[in-house]
Amino acid sequence: MTASLEPVVKPALDAAPGAGLTPRTALTAVLLAILALLPLYAGLTGDPFALTLFTRVIILALGAVSLNLIMGYGGMVSFGHAAYLGIGGYAVGILAKEGIGSGFAQWPAAIAASALYALVVGALSLRTRGVYFIMITLAFAQMIYYVAIGLERYGGDDGLTIYRRSQFGGLIDLNNKTLFYYLCFALLLASIYLVSRIVNSRFGLVVRGARSNERRMRAIGFPTFRYKLVCFVIAGALCGLAGALLANHTNFISPALMHWTRSGDLIVMVVLGGLGTPFGPLIGAVAFLLLQEGLSRLTEYPDLILGPVLLLVAIYVHGGIEGLLDGRRRG
Amino acid sequence: MLYFIEQCLNGVQLGMLLFLLAAGLTLVFGIMDLVNLAHGSLYMLGAYFAATFALVTGSFVLAVVLAVAASLFAGMVLEVVAIRRLYGRDHLDHVLGTFGLLLFFNDFVRLIWGPAGMTVPLPQPMLTAIEIMPGIFYPAYRLVIIAATLAVAALLYIVVMRTRLGMLIRAGAANRQMVGALGINIKLLYTLVFGVGAALAGLAGVLQAPILTVQIGMGENILILAFVVIIIGGIGSIRGAFVAAVGVGFIDTVGRAFLPDLLHRVLSTTAADTLAPSLSSMSIYMLMAAILVFRPEGLFPAASR
Amino acid sequence: MCTAASKACSTAAAVARPLLQIERLTKRFGGVVPTDAVSFGIAADEFHAIIGPNGAGKTTLISLLSGEITPQGGTIWFDGSNITSLPVHRRSRLGIARSFQITSLFRDFTALDNVALAVQAHRGHSFRFWRDARSEHELRQPALATLARVGLAERAGMRVDKLSHGEYRQLEIAMALASAPRLLLLDEPMAGLGPEESAAMVQMLRKLKGTVTILLIEHDMQAVFALADRVTVLVYGRIIASGDPAAIRQDAAVRQAYLGES
Numbered sequence: 001m002t003a004s005l006e007p008v009v010k011p012a013l014d015a016a017p018g019a020g021l022t023p024r025t026a027l028t029a030v031l032l033a034i035l036a037l038l039p040l041y042a043g044l045t046g047d048p049f050a051l052t053l054f055t056r057v058i059i060l061a062l063g064a065v066s067l068n069l070i071m072g073y074g075g076m077v078s079f080g081h082a083a084y085l086g087i088g089g090y091a092v093g094i095l096a097k098e099g100i101g102s103g104f105a106q107w108p109a110a111i112a113a114s115a116l117y118a119l120v121v122g123a124l125s126l127r128t129r130g131v132y133f134i135m136i137t138l139a140f141a142q143m144i145y146y147v148a149i150g151l152e153r154y155g156g157d158d159g160l161t162i163y164r165r166s167q168f169g170g171l172i173d174l175n176n177k178t179l180f181y182y183l184c185f186a187l188l189l190a191s192i193y194l195v196s197r198i199v200n201s202r203f204g205l206v207v208r209g210a211r212s213n214e215r216r217m218r219a220i221g222f223p224t225f226r227y228k229l230v231c232f233v234i235a236g237a238l239c240g241l242a243g244a245l246l247a248n249h250t251n252f253i254s255p256a257l258m259h260w261t262r263s264g265d266l267i268v269m270v271v272l273g274g275l276g277t278p279f280g281p282l283i284g285a286v287a288f289l290l291l292q293e294g295l296s297r298l299t300e301y302p303d304l305i306l307g308p309v310l311l312l313v314a315i316y317v318h319g320g321i322e323g324l325l326d327g328r329r330r331g
Numbered sequence: 332m333l334y335f336i337e338q339c340l341n342g343v344q345l346g347m348l349l350f351l352l353a354a355g356l357t358l359v360f361g362i363m364d365l366v367n368l369a370h371g372s373l374y375m376l377g378a379y380f381a382a383t384f385a386l387v388t389g390s391f392v393l394a395v396v397l398a399v400a401a402s403l404f405a406g407m408v409l410e411v412v413a414i415r416r417l418y419g420r421d422h423l424d425h426v427l428g429t430f431g432l433l434l435f436f437n438d439f440v441r442l443i444w445g446p447a448g449m450t451v452p453l454p455q456p457m458l459t460a461i462e463i464m465p466g467i468f469y470p471a472y473r474l475v476i477i478a479a480t481l482a483v484a485a486l487l488y489i490v491v492m493r494t495r496l497g498m499l500i501r502a503g504a505a506n507r508q509m510v511g512a513l514g515i516n517i518k519l520l521y522t523l524v525f526g527v528g529a530a531l532a533g534l535a536g537v538l539q540a541p542i543l544t545v546q547i548g549m550g551e552n553i554l555i556l557a558f559v560v561i562i563i564g565g566i567g568s569i570r571g572a573f574v575a576a577v578g579v580g581f582i583d584t585v586g587r588a589f590l591p592d593l594l595h596r597v598l599s600t601t602a603a604d605t606l607a608p609s610l611s612s613m614s615i616y617m618l619m620a621a622i623l624v625f626r627p628e629g630l631f632p633a634a635s636r
Numbered sequence: 637m638c639t640a641a642s643k644a645c646s647t648a649a650a651v652a653r654p655l656l657q658i659e660r661l662t663k664r665f666g667g668v669v670p671t672d673a674v675s676f677g678i679a680a681d682e683f684h685a686i687i688g689p690n691g692a693g694k695t696t697l698i699s700l701l702s703g704e705i706t707p708q709g710g711t712i713w714f715d716g717s718n719i720t721s722l723p724v725h726r727r728s729r730l731g732i733a734r735s736f737q738i739t740s741l742f743r744d745f746t747a748l749d750n751v752a753l754a755v756q757a758h759r760g761h762s763f764r765f766w767r768d769a770r771s772e773h774e775l776r777q778p779a780l781a782t783l784a785r786v787g788l789a790e791r792a793g794m795r796v797d798k799l800s801h802g803e804y805r806q807l808e809i810a811m812a813l814a815s816a817p818r819l820l821l822l823d824e825p826m827a828g829l830g831p832e833e834s835a836a837m838v839q840m841l842r843k844l845k846g847t848v849t850i851l852l853i854e855h856d857m858q859a860v861f862a863l864a865d866r867v868t869v870l871v872y873g874r875i876i877a878s879g880d881p882a883a884i885r886q887d888a889a890v891r892q893a894y895l896g897e898s
Binding site: 197198200201202203204205206208209212213215216217218219220221222223224227230 | 702704723724725726728729733734736740741742743744745749753754756757758762763764765766767768769770772811814815
């Protein structure tokens with residue numbers, strides 16, 4: 001019996017989609033190569049700006065990877081994800097101001113604080129669906145934005161300068177821009193790998209199944225709420241890490257980082273790069289931020305072009321840039 | 332006591348503005364099932380239109396009328412050119428597309444009107460304080476805002492509940508395809524509804540312009556308050572939007588005014604000072620969270636959704 | 637056997653040691669009452685069919701039994717326990733599985749993935765974040781076996797949205813079977829099937845008969861009378877007859893209810 005089923009079992013077990021060289025794979029490979037070699041280019045040309053810009057791209061890509069976990073794979077369109085960038089950043093900033101400069105304390109605090117907020121927001125929001133969920137996550141993010149503005153001791157509306165980057169006791173000096181870049185890059189790759197393991201695990205299949213057909217998931221015996229909540233918390237925690245990185249990168253943190261429109265930026269990155277794909281968030285982050293950067297050099301009114309581009313993508317392209325690459329179009 | 336009454340009235344006034352915003356938002360969502368993040372941009376446009384018309388005509392009243400008309404027109408144009416291509420899509424597409432519009436309008440306004448804000452001067456009679464009760468004075472203009480919005484609310488109620496158009500609107504909210512099948516010009520209906528939503532948002536922008544602000548991005552923060560209102564009131568329900576708007580406006584205003592005091596009585600000075608601003612702004616979100624625990628669909632959920 | 641004439645009809649048809657027992661189950665939607673104080677019992681391993689004209693409330697009944705809808709009144713007993721307030725997933729864990737009248741599957745996954753998920757729900761917890769679930773033999777093997785049982789083994793690796801309608805209906809049953817249930821609620825499994833496919837489905841159901849308790853809702857009378865041990869007739873939310881198939885066939889009230897139907 002087993003022997004005769006082998007030819008069926010093997011392709012069924014082989015879950016890797018799109019094997020072989022596709023435009024998407026090629027683009028990803030090229031992009032990774034460029035990112036890996038970027039500091040060399042920056043060193044050779046003596047242009048520090050590229051390094052600064054791409055460090056930011058990578059950090060925000062990490063944020064997008066975390067959003068992709070819940071949005072792309074889980075179908076939970078959270079419009080409050082920038083909140084975790086802020087919470088992570090403020091954890092670092094507040095601890096730094098209070099004299100705790102060790103990264104070994106700051107970064108876990110950033111992750112834990114973000115996870116906690118995600119737990120509370122998720123517990124309340126995941127009881128709703130669709131548009132309600134979008135609006136509620138939006139509202140909770142805005143709430144934390146106002147809380148930050150109210151924190152006068154930590155800069156309030158003006159923000160908080162972080163004079164010393166997170167200390168790791170000789171292990172690594174974050175002030176070295178190249179080292180910091182590679183650390184961020186390593187963390188990004190690690191998180192992409194982590195997410196890809198999660199989404200193919202038992203847990204991930206439950207979350208993806210809940211996205212596909214929640215009614216059926218419950219009918220076969222899964223209490224979907226708790227799985228979605230855990231997923232939401234993981235995504236929040238990961239984004240908190242990105243927030244800690246961002247605070248270190250800019251030596252500054254302000255409530256503006258948590259404004260809901262920044263959450264919009266993250267959503268754009270995930271969608272542009274292709275929902276529910278492992279490297280999509282990175283592609284989307286690169287595309288979006290480079291587009292923004294390029295347009296602002298071209299014109300004093302970059303959003304006059306960027307805005308309609310997003311609208312056109314929403315109307316005409318299914319699957320974001322991935323869709324463009326794969327030739328998919330809306331009917 | 333005087334202060335309390337004044338704050339209550341301010342709360343009601345804010346509630347009125349929120350109602351105008353929320354009504355348009357909830358109408359568009361209820362009937363076209365569209366999430367419009369650019370709704371705040373229409374509010375912003377209304378304010379800028381008013382500023383320009385006031386400058387050009389010199390008359391405040393004329394500026395209001397023209398600005399609302401311009402908002403209606405702008406809304407209808409926007410619907411035809413962009414919004415209608417998003418109908419029937421995933422809400423994520425709506426979010427993405429209207430977010431793009433939001434970005435566009437911010438730069439558009441900066442291009443046409445420049446980066447600095449504008450002002451709308453109020454005619455002298457509006458600036459006086461009226462004695463509404465013995466010993467209690469309240470600015471005339473704020474009373475005008477309340478009165479005007481109540482009039483609009485009444486008008487909306489009459490139209491939606493008592494006219495053929497309103498019946499179509501309610502029917503459309505309940506069953507889109509059916510209304511289309513009846514041969515009603517759905518496209519025109521949608522354009523009209525979106526235009527009315529834009530006009531309401533524009534009116535809100537116009538009304539608040541003399542006392543609050545006319546600047547780029549002004550719609551972004553108040554839009555979220557409008558979302559909170561329709562979450563609490565129930566998406567698709569105008570009645571819910573009204574009740575929730577007054578409630579939210581009231582709690583937010585009174586909360587900000589009195590919570591610091593309350594905290595100072597209960598906590599140490601430093602603790603109260605640190606917490607007061609944050610807690611005050613959190614009050615309506617706490618309200619929203621509390622309501623969600625017991626009624627995830629809002630207070631007056633529209634029957635269809 | 638009870639008939640509309642006998643007063644005892646709407647109340648519990650006595651069954652010795654029933655696996656499923658429903659007492660005065662009631663559900664109202666606004667002005668409609670799809671389930672009106674319905675009572676009956678099903679014995680273990682019994683094949684029980686529910687028939688009735690359209691709009692009789694049959695799918696509502698299944699949804700009440702599976703837990704998707706909460707009743708306004710009445711009780712549901714499963715294997716001696718009161719499950720009336722249990723949510724859907726808990727009932728599934730107890731051994732109640734259902735298939736859907738309108739196909740409800742995970743369209744972006746393969747047939748094997750679908751069934752494996754149903755297996756996974758009953759194999760320990762799913763808070764495992766690292767190991768590739770598709771490589772877990774203890775999930776894939778039973779899933780494949782279940783697919784073979786319903787005749788879909790060759791389609792295991794196929795994405796669901798590429799299957800034919802008949803294959804959907806087979807997969808629906810497989811999903812329900814995958815959890816090795818004690819009670820199978822089948823909501824019109826033959827909906828939309830042609831004569832050949834229907835015959836194949838009847839064959840498959842015949843093989844299941846006696847191995848698991850089955851509550852079947854169907855319009856296909858041939859299938860019903862070929863398979864059922866007992867038949868209950870539901871009209872406008874009420875039971876008008878219940879008993880063995882032959883007697884039901886001859887009952888006057890039943891024939892009247894079905895005038896022009898089936």
